[in-house]
Amino acid sequence: MATLSPNATSALAPTPTDDDLPRRFSDFATLGEALDYAARGRRGLNFHDPRGTLVHSYLFAELRDDALAMAHRLVAHGIAPGDRVALVAETGPEFAALFFGAVYAGAWPVPLPMPTSFGGKDHYIDQLSVQLASSDPSVLFYPPELAEMAAAAADKCKVEGIDWDDFAARTVSEAPLPEQRHDEICYLQYSSGSTRFPHGVAITHAALLNNLSAHSHGIELQDSDRVVSWLPWYHDMGLVGCLLSPVANQVSTDYLKTEDFARRPLAWLDLISRNQGTTLSYSPTFGYDICARRMSTQMKAKHRFDLARWRVAGNGADMIRPDVMRAFTVAFAADGFDGHAFLPSYGLAEATLAVSIMPPGEGIRVDMVDEHLLSGAEPVAGQRPRQRAIVNCGKAVKDMAIAIRGADDAPLDDGAIGKVWCKGPSVMAGYFRDPESTGACLVDGWLDTGDMGYLKDDYLYIVGRAKDMIIINGKNYWPQDIEWAVEQLPAFKAGDIAAFSITADNGEETPAILVQCRTTDDAERARLQAEIKDRVRAITGMQTIVELVPPRTLPRTSSGKLSRAKARAMYLSGEIQPFAIGA
Structure with a gap:
């Protein structure tokens, strides 16, 4: 870390939750402007080891200094506005500095996945190669520990690969940086399901900041809030919700690496227990599931955790299962967890992140629906219909409109199941260099999400993916x-x-x-x-x-x-x- 800000590791006290800097809720023209403002305060990002011990506190001011230095290095390296800069999305200050550095340089950062525990070396090289071929970047930056695999993928795609520690050690050459504009592309996000046939979602500064403002409005962000996250930064919920949103809304955040959560899931709850404010923390269903399963009878008796300050336990990114949410509430009720903290939501990368959010405090609410209404089959006379619990995913976020359409794309009435469409300022500009796929899902400003659901009293219920049916x-x-x-x-x-x-x-x-x-x-x-x-x-x-x-x-x-x-x-x-x- 010596190659970043000299004082970046000097203090191991976490950045504060409170700050005298007046809160602004993403009301900026560009992401760079948002970081410029956050850097005037005392909040920042905090990185923890596998056991939850703080190893790096990173003020937004330090992030801005490092990002500007990275921007100058990128320009000196020949990176021009509109060039793609691919980044292996390891949770740490190096990725954050390079991501914002690319933004300051007018380039488009492209977060790419870390390797997982499955698939092995060849699978990871192939995965990177496919997304490199799609995004056509000028360079791929990677952490030194992944040099062999990342360099192999870069070489396969004839893309320059650079160890980001080596790049950070280069001399900074001052040069004018391009002016950012709100209607320009800010970054490319690869949506879920894009492993073999990738879709690079192009998000403008304006779309990003609109959605971040809507998100902070939807969760009723408070001055006492602090984020805790283990979500990966190559996924929209981790990148947008738990990195870019804290910057644009000036929120101190505590991180565990995703792989560390996978090995020790309860370290997430330990970190929440030690949180200095009220907690905002998100997870897909499986994160809550694995934590509930790890709790033994002995652990429950010891009241190991303090979860009473967990104000928003967000749930999204996959189908929300009420049985898992109930199990988690039962497992951790003695530790102060209140099931009303659950905040279901629905979103997708093509809408930047959030489409709908449950009003805070309403918790998990389900609608029991007869199976024949979901399947389209006629009910069997004399038989009691089987029912399925469908989770309420909340109301449309600020500035977003949601519609349910039938097979002929005609709007459907309340309660009728059809395709979920949405429209708003945070919908993507389109898929990168893929006008055919863009035209297939964007019609007159409306986005066909590819999901099935229904509306009831302005609340959205998601039934499943249309393509998986x-x-x-x-x-x-x-x-x-x-x-x-x-x-x-x-x-x-x-x-x-x-x-x-x-x-x-x-x-x-x-x-x-x-x-x-x-x-x-x-x-x-x-x-x-x-x-x-x-x-x-x-x-x-x-x-x-x-x-x-x-x-x-x-x-x-x-x-x-x-x-x-x-x-x-x-x-x-x-x-x-x-x-x-x-x-």
């Missing part, structure tokens, strides 16, 4: 329901199952389920396969193809979500080879 004999099935059914069996957990439809030899659509299996006993595998089939048939009434596959086989998106589309393609191509049970 399984349609058998004219009846619609959500893969999440099938996957959830298998997850209830003791041998499996969330993320082990991918459900999708395939075309059988007779030409009919058939549901298929890939299940990651850890047992090596062939008889046990056969028993599990039969149990899965029975379980799914009992809940959905469907006969299914069940294939057991090795652990770490199912593909993920850049943000770590299950990619059903890719799993289906890999299965049909033979790239995923199931266990030969009973052979």
Whole structure:
């Protein structure tokens, strides 16, 4: 860290929650202007080790100094306005300084994923290569520990690769920096599902700051608030919600690296317990799930945590499961956690981040919906309809409009299920160099989100992804329901199952389920396969193809979500080879 601000590591006291600088809620023309203002105060970013010990406090003023130095280095290196600057998004001051440095230089930073625990070296090189080919950057910056893989991807795409520690050590040559404009592109964000066929979402300064203002308004940001986050900075919720929003709204933030959370999930709750203010912290459903599962009876008896100041426990980025939220509330009620702190939301990178947010304090609210309304099938006479809990994802954020449209794109009435569309100043400019895909989802300023849902009393309920829907004999099935059914069996957990439809030899659509299996006993595998089939048939009434596959086989998106589309393609191509049970 000596290559950044000389005093960046001099004090290990966290940046304060309170500040005399008057709060401004993202009312800036550009992101650079937002950092300029935040740098006038005493707040900043705080980085913690795997056990939650503070190792680096980073004032916004220090971030601005480092970012300006990086901007001058970039200009001296030949980076011009509009050039893409790819950055491996490691949670730390180096990435933050380079990201804002690229912005000050008029370039477009492109956050790219860190390696995950699955897939291995070759998979990561391929993943980086695909997104490098799509974004066509002038340079790729990476942390020294990833030099081998990142350099290999850069070389494969004929992109210059630079160790960011080496770059930070270069002499700063003062030169005029280009003026930023609010209607210019600020950065490229790769949306979820973009691992194989990437879509670089182009976000302007104006769109970003509008959404950040709407987000702070939606969560009713207070002077006593402080953010705690482990979310990755290459995903919109981590980058926009937990890095750019704290800068534009002047909020001190405490970080754990994503990989450290994965190894020790409860370190997240430890950090919240030690928080110096009221806490804002977000997670997809699986983060709450893994924490609740890690709590033993002994831990519950010790009241290990202090979660009473957790004001906003945000939930988004994936389907919200009320059973998980209930389990988390029960697990941590004795530690002061109040279930009303849950704040469901809905958003996507194509809308910068937030589309809808639940009003704070309302918690998880569900709507019980008859399955036949979700599937489009006729109810069976004399049978009590099966119901599914659909989570309320709140109301449209400030300046955003939401509409539900049918198959003919005509607006639907309250309560009718259809495609979710949204329109507002924070909708993307388009997909980078992909006018066909842009035109397919942007129509007269309205964005087709690709999600299915309905509105009721101005509240948005998300049912699932339209593209993932399984349609058998004219009846619609959500893969999440099938996957959830298998997850209830003791041998499996969330993320082990991918459900999708395939075309059988007779030409009919058939549901298929890939299940990651850890047992090596062939008889046990056969028993599990039969149990899965029975379980799914009992809940959905469907006969299914069940294939057991090795652990770490199912593909993920850049943000770590299950990619059903890719799993289906890999299965049909033979790239995923199931266990030969009973052979």
